[in-house]
Amino acid sequence: MLPDIVALTTSPSLSVPWWKVVYDFSSLTEWIDASLHNYMSPFWTTITEMLIIGVLILLFYAVIGLFLVYAERKVCAFMQNRLGPNRVGPFGIFQTIADLFKLLFKELIPIKNADGFLFNLAPFIVIIASFMAIAAIPFAKGLHAIDLNIGVLYVMAVSAMGVIGVLLAGWSSNNKYSLIGAMRSGAQIVSYELSVGLSIITIIILAGSMQLSVIVEAQRDGWFIFKGHIPAFIAFIVFLISSTAETNRGPFDLAEAESELTAGYHTEYSGIKFAFFFLAEYINMFIVASIAATVFLGGWMPFHVGHWVGFNYIMDFIPPFIWYIGKTFFVIFLMMWFKWTFPRLRIDQLLTLEWKYLLPINLVNVLIMAFIVLMGWHF
């Protein structure tokens, strides 16, 4: 009886007023941590925290996925002089939820002569890869599931794992179109992973760290895209192009190439298994956009200009989470803009673009950036 009362009376309280939490989530997380410690042993505290974070990420994942599908449909509709979804709910905002239910209720068609195990495994690999990557992304100050000291490397490595799922899906479907699509996807990711890596290395040279929180913190007095002169800008463009290719989107959607291969690697999937591929595509887009926002555009850091104290003070009023989401969606909008403007590349042109254009530009860019950092010319 007694310990409970003691625990309640000595329960920790938030160290800051509740409304300031949106500016720094660390006090909230610390408070939750301390509260849990009061009730449980450290082991169970850790388990509970992991569960909470898991559920939160899962929820976030679903919400972002549904929202991005809706956003993409609206953006492309406006670019094409259409209205887009407008029937389910006001402005059609519940359209994707309706779609989700449709996909959930649809039959999962078993494919004759397909490799059943791999066929069922493939969507999970794709979706797990994007799950794992989302864990290391800093959403706001103190809102960061795991802050690895090789954060950038981790995100890139894990998100590239998705291609295994794509390859498996294409191989196990027993469909010739799927196989072509999967092979295309394989060739594409192997080459474009290089450009993504090199363009991020350009910024890592500038930041001096691979830890995402350090990279964000280093952009307090100016985002890297402005700090790093032209090389950083070029790196940003290259990153945009190659990450679009890595997520199988936009003018690089050869793996599913609707007009050539019907639907590429996910031709044979139906129902929720197809939804996994579909969702993973959008989450991957979100992940690369948030990496771009974190590494190039300062993550959750507000927009600061040198010594304009008043301006910086006003900018600080906007919560970091809003900054982060705003930047991410700006990058996502750019990627959607590409996708709905350009015709698709051919497979050999895709590889030419990588090996003959992006890679040499990137290598020179890394050199220039290293030189700039060496001479201390950056801001």
Add this chain to the structure above:
Amino acid sequence: MEEKEIITTPDEEQEYVINMGPQHPSTHGVLRLLVSLKGEKVKSIQPHVGYIHSGIEKMCESITYPQIIHLTDRMDYISAHINNEAVCLNVEKALEIDIPDRIKVIRTIMSELTRLQSHQLWWACFGMDLGGLTCFFYGLRDREKILDIFEETCGGRMIVSYNCPGGLMYDIHPNFQKRVKDFIKYFRKILPEYDQLLTGNVIFHERSRGIGKLTKEDAISFGVTGPTGRASGFSCDVRKHEPYSAYDRVQFKEILHTEGDTFARYIARIDEMWESMNIIEQLIDNIPEGPFAVKMKPVIKLPEGEYYQRVETARGELGVYIISDGNKNPYRVKFRSPNFSNLSVLNHIASGFKIADLVAIGGSLDLIIPDIDR
């Protein structure tokens, strides 16, 4: 568990054959292409036609001449009006009727509008074949304006049935001239936007230049006509060589290109859109007064004999061949459809290129499948 058959043929002899169609996004209908692949490369293409065969030629033998018109709408449904015109011209030629100028001019304007909307749809679908989905909506958005003009005057949007032997079904709508002029004004502004979106695009250039080269000799020997043939330098514009309706009184260029690749076919069609607008502008203010149809006998009977009339549809040369035995029904009708000849060249020009190129070449030929199968 059943034993799986082990394939023992050596790797080089095995063919990776995919069925493109009958249900495939880029065959624009129910065309079936049996494509042998080597990796991404296309080794050979075997078109299988007949999935939408509707027996139009046979049906024509049991119906009267005015009734044939509505069947030709269903052949090349994108240039329905020009098909109608071909049959009407042939019947009028057989009966030796003098057609008043008003009918000729209206027919020409309608034909050019048809050509324009056909090319708009082609542009839309070609962009979509290449992966630029936005093109599709822009093309269809502008085509809708022409279809509205058709609907107001003819009562139908695609299946117009506006011609009848001896003239037109109805007179033009009072709004017709104003609407057409508005449209030309609008489209002259929009067409450069098409260029910005697709023609100038570097990805599009890479995708289309030097792809699917068709030489002039091959174009002639395969009977490839229309913009496809003219892109290879084959001067085959029926409007120029054998003017019908009011084409002899308008100034227009025959669009000729010599490259013969996908890009040339693309540019030829874009240029034809400009030329069509020129033709319409020359005629729209000078529609002569007069009747919209010649008084015909209630039952049209063609004198015994064989009659042939060719016209230039949006895809090439359409020939209508009628054998009459003096009855109210034709003895035999044969349509020389441009798409059938244009399809025959596909294996010749697309083998050796990649799958994506096959889609681009197929798109640049602008095939309408019901016209192939009839």
Add this chain to the structure above:
Amino acid sequence: MRSIINYLKEIIFGVWSLLKGMKVTGSYFFRPGTIVTQKYPSNRKDLVMFDRFKGEVVMPHNEKNEHKCTGCGICELNCPNGTIEIISKTIITEDGKKKKAIDKHIYRLSMCTFCALCVKTCPSNALAFSQKFEHAVFNRALLIKTLNKPGSQLMKGVE
């Protein structure tokens, strides 16, 4: 050196051409006024079709429930698909003569190809096109329509 300049030129021109395309789509994105989509089922009330629109064949009746169809059968002859079937009856006119008149003018909408030959060839202009375009029904039998209304008569003065 020249090849490097060409290489850079290629890149710059390529990027420029891409930006031009993005300008087009981007400009439409920020001009929602250019949207052409019609909200079809909700704009049904003020949706006006063109007066020549070929919706379906109807037989106009006047307020006294009279039509112009004499039952001559020309439309039936001219229809390429056998859409129209005319069932006639013999009536006795006021002055005691026997006369052929229409009993039922049957129109099968499911077979109609909207070629307008019946409307055009009708000698007494008894047929016309209505602007109704929503033809979907749950039962195929509903597509077989009788154009003359029950109890209708031939208009006076039409032979």
